[in-house]
Amino acid sequence: MECGGIARGLRWRIALVAGAAIAAVVPVPQAVVERLYSEGLYPSVQRMLTTTSNFTRLPILDLLIVLVVAGFLALAWRDLRSRQPWPLTLVRIAVRALVVGSGAYLAFVIAWGLNYRRIPLIEALPYEPRRVTADSAQRAAALAVEQVNALHDGAHASGFPSGDEIDGRLADGLRRAVGDIGRGASIVPARPKTTALDWYFRRAGVDGMTDPFFLETLVATDVLPFERPFVVLHEWSHLAGFADEGDANFVAWLACLRSTPSVQYSGWLFLYSQIAQSIGRDASVAIAKQLAPGPRADLQAIRDRFVRHVSPRVAAVGWRAYDAYLKANRVEAGTNSYAQVVRLALGVRLPSGAPAFPAPQ
Numbered sequence: 092m093e094c095g096g097i098a099r100g101l102r103w104r105i106a107l108v109a110g111a112a113i114a115a116v117v118p119v120p121q122a123v124v125e126r127l128y129s130e131g132l133y134p135s136v137q138r139m140l141t142t143t144s145n146f147t148r149l150p151i152l153d154l155l156i157v158l159v160v161a162g163f164l165a166l167a168w169r170d171l172r173s174r175q176p177w178p179l180t181l182v183r184i185a186v187r188a189l190v191v192g193s194g195a196y197l198a199f200v201i202a203w204g205l206n207y208r209r210i211p212l213i214e215a216l217p218y219e220p221r222r223v224t225a226d227s228a229q230r231a232a233a234l235a236v237e238q239v240n241a242l243h244d245g246a247h248a249s250g251f252p253s254g255d256e257i258d259g260r261l262a263d264g265l266r267r268a269v270g271d272i273g274r275g276a277s278i279v280p281a282r283p284k285t286t287a288l289d290w291y292f293r294r295a296g297v298d299g300m301t302d303p304f305f306l307e308t309l310v311a312t313d314v315l316p317f318e319r320p321f322v323v324l325h326e327w328s329h330l331a332g333f334a335d336e337g338d339a340n341f342v343a344w345l346a347c348l349r350s351t352p353s354v355q356y357s358g359w360l361f362l363y364s365q366i367a368q369s370i371g372r373d374a375s376v377a378i379a380k381q382l383a384p385g386p387r388a389d390l391q392a393i394r395d396r397f398v399r400h401v402s403p404r405v406a407a408v409g410w411r412a413y414d415a416y417l418k419a420n421r422v423e424a425g426t427n428s429y430a431q432v433v434r435l436a437l438g439v440r441l442p443s444g445a446p447a448f449p450a451p452q
Contacts, residue, residue, distance in 0.1 A: 104190050111193035114200050121210045129209040129332045134278070136202060137306055137330055141279040144305040148255065152302040152309070153287045163191060195304075203303040206334035207420040212341060213431070216272060217440040227437050228370045231448060232378045235363035236386075239356060243385035246356035251316040252323070257282055261320060264350030265327050268342055271349075273442040278331050281308035283323055293400040295409035298322045301329040313400050317389055320357035321347055335422055337431025340365075341439075344432060345447065360389060362436065369433050 144151050166187065170180045252258035262280045269277075284307055291297070292311035299322045300309045308326040310319065324343035333339045340361075347358020363386075367375045382390070439447045 104186075107190055107197070108193045111196045114197060119208060121208060124205055124208045125210050128205045130274075133203070133206065133332055137332070138279045140202060140306040141281045141330060144302075144307045145257075145279070145282050148282065148284060150284045150286045150302065150307055150309060151305045152307060155304065159191065163187070199303050203301070203306060203334070204420065206332045207422060209332065209334070211335055212272070212333070212338045212435060212439065215274065216442070218438050219440065220438055223434050223438040225370065228366055228433065229374050229378065231437060232363060232366040232370055232375075233381065234449070235359050235366060236378060236381045238359040239363060239386040240381075240383040242352050242356040242359065243383060243389070246317065246353035247385070249351070249353050251353050251357070252320055254310075254319065255283055255285070260351050260354060261324055261327070261346070264346040264354060265324055265331065265342070267349040268345035269331055271345065271441050271443070272342070278327065280327055281306060281330055283308050283310045285310070285312055291405070291409070294402040294405040296397055296401040296406045297409070299326045301326045306330055313396055315389075315392055315396060317357055317360065318393065320350070320354040321361045334420075335431070336417070337435065340432035341435040341447075344436065348449075360386065362432070364390070365430060365433050369430065
């Protein structure tokens, strides 16, 4: 009986590791992922997991990390204190790590990670590369400046969505944006939460994160009020199945434009920053001179936040690791995918035929 139990335990461990390996390396056509997972299974999984995790203000991911790490260390300590030969003990610990990692990877793929393999927006929507030029980017930057200048006073006067509650105005903006691009089902918005990883977030310059296991939204505590609407919508775009960072930025920006003036301000301020980084120093400096004192002060506050909190060493290590993670999940551009939002905003047309970027008045 004991031998049978050991054999069964060995078989399920082998099956778990093999299943993770197959999930990692076997190619699945993007159209299949889109139809069966992103537009099929995933929306039901998202609604179930996020509804459950919304019952508590505490991130379930934090609890999961503590339990897994504590359990693993306790079992490793037990193995080290046993009288078995050291090589066998080390092999046992390594095998356990492989099994736990395989289980975590399979849970990640099923709960959210397979969205990395869906059809990217630049292929799913009508995209016109000829519209993405240096001149069009400069015109777009100028329009973004006009928008933040016009929206600043009203946005600050009316205030920004509160930090730790689900704001219906944000949710409505996201629903309208996803509907306008013709992709994705309605989602259950996640309550923005503060995580025990917050120290790392602030030191690494990470504004937010989507928990890929319980589909929670985690936001850094130092994110400024006028940044927060876009950050939350970016993470909710991930919840809507847009795993690629550029796609999530684009959907979040569209959602901002379909919400209240204060949320629009957050979206335009983000897009201005992204375009300004892509048009060259001279053009960027010239357009920045058109900023009104209010938006200029807000952008300076963002820079000051980074200088005050971000550790260049921690940020460099963290972003290299994240770059490797994205590439391992078939995002060839890695962390450079964040900047894809500029190409999408300038070059994409919505299914209705309207350009994503509004024409200057």
